[in-house]
Amino acid sequence: MQAFTGQINDFLLHAEKTNRLRYLEAPPDGLVDLCSNDYLGLSIHPALCDALKTGIDLYGAGSTASRLVRGHRDIFGHVEAAVADWLQGEAALTFANGYTANFGCLSAICDASYVAFIDRLAHASLVDGVRLSGAKKVYFRHNDMGHLAELLAKHRAPRAIIITETLFSMDGDFAPVEALLRLKSDFDALLYIDDAHAIGVYGEAGRGLSPVGADFRMITFGKALGLEGAAVVCSERARAYLMHNARTFVFSTAPLPAILHAVQAAIELVKILQPDRERLWQTAGTIRRAAGLTTDSTNISHIVPLICESEKAALALSQKFAAAGFHARAIRPPTVKESRVRLSLNTRVTAAQTERVAEVIRAG
Ligand SMILES: Cc1ncc(COP(=O)(O)O)c(C=O)c1O
Structure with a gap:
């Protein structure tokens, strides 16, 4: 216990000295929002607030269990079909949020036989999922396709996966999606792409920037869609695999069905914005x-x-x-x-x- 007290003190002192101390504050009154992910202003859209309320009337408050036990409702399936249709994919599986989607899926997809090629600036949830899987991690320079090709050639692996984002959340730059698809094909690798910040904001009907040819496309409902949650678009069989193996899906209470009811409305709204x-x-x-x-x-x-x-x-x-x-x-x-x-x-x-x-x- 004493050692832990020392650990806390050391950490907080260092954070304070280096101006890295963080604090929690509610959005200050009167200041214009330039830092949320509510890119389309949908978090306060009346249609979504109404859909959330109707969702509670229809489904009650909590889901009561994992979807594999008693937490599933038809609305989850409806949203998954709507997401797959919107993004022109075969199937989709929803998660409570983007972190648990990336973490759960990547730790289920990879194992120690994989080499995971990860963009140096990829989000923590992508890195953490690979970490749990035991795959070998190889980082490529941010958005540098020449470097990625070099590393794919150097670390020849029977099972390789490329992991990146479409729009990087801290730098605001886009990944070269066509080049990623070419490298995926040249090196017979899987491609896992996170579209958290582009979904709703780019692409025809707001369907984002993740390419149809990627094996796994993660989108979130907590940013431009104004709500919370996430979905991974993939093949039907990959969805079935993830349903059995993504631990954040299997071992966690299903999200509130009312949120999924509102997500359905958000998708329809986003298409016309x-x-x-x-x-x-x-x-x-x-x-x-x-x-x-x-x-x-x-x-x-x-x-x-x-x-x-x-x-x-x-x-x-x-x-x-x-x-x-x-x-x-x-x-x-x-x-x-x-x-x-x-x-x-x-x-x-x-x-x-x-x-x-x-x-x-x-x-x-
Ligand atoms: C690129 C990226 N992926 C995933 C996530 C996690 O999504 P969520 O906030 O829904 O957990 C974030 C959110 O910060 C993100 O920026």
Whole structure:
């Protein structure tokens, strides 16, 4: 116990000294949201709030058990069919959230006979799933397909899996999806791709950026879809395999059915929000220009990292945003290597507010 007390004290002291101490705060009143993942503003959309309430009327509150015991309801199957249809895949399996989807699926797909090729900046849930599986981890330089090809050739494995994201949550850049598909095919590897931040915001009918040719495509319901939960799109047989082997699916109470009822409504809504998406891209273009970042049409995203020279500088910039009326949080190590204020833009930011954000950025 004494050793643990020392461990806690050492950790908290170090975090404080290095400006890495974190705290929890509810969204401050009166500040415009520039840091949530509510990219289309759906978390407060009346249609989704109504669907959630109706869902409770229809299904009650809790699901009461794992889906494999008594927690399953038809609505889970309806949403899985709707997701598969929307994303032009064969089947889908839902999870309580994106973390448990990635963690559960990758730990079920891989074992010690696999080599997992992981983008250096891939999300913790992807890395943690591989870690649990016992597969050999090989990291490729962020979005560097030449490096990935080199590593695939060097670590020839009977079972290989490439793991990456479509849109990176901390850097706001896109993965080269076509090149990934080519390497998957050239090296006979599986491709697992996380579309958490692009689903709803890019692609025809908001179906995101994950390619149909990937073996596993993970989408979340907690970001642009405004709710919570996730789904993995894959083949029918892979779905059956995951149902038996993804431990976060098997050994966990099913999500509230009411949420799935609302997810069904969110999917239908997202399909028709093209004007909102276009407005968001326009906002992103203005902010990116002010930040001196690329506005190349293939690389404009609504996630804009403002890299700072230190943790302290990131906290100070966050304060400047607050003084100008915006809620923009500092993201610091160990979450990222370089401290930054990461702006994640949403459709509720007006044109006038966009101009004010650009001014804060230009003023540094
Ligand atoms: C790329 C990526 N994948 C997965 C997740 C986890 O999703 P969720 O928040 O639904 O657990 C996140 C969320 O932070 C993410 O950014």
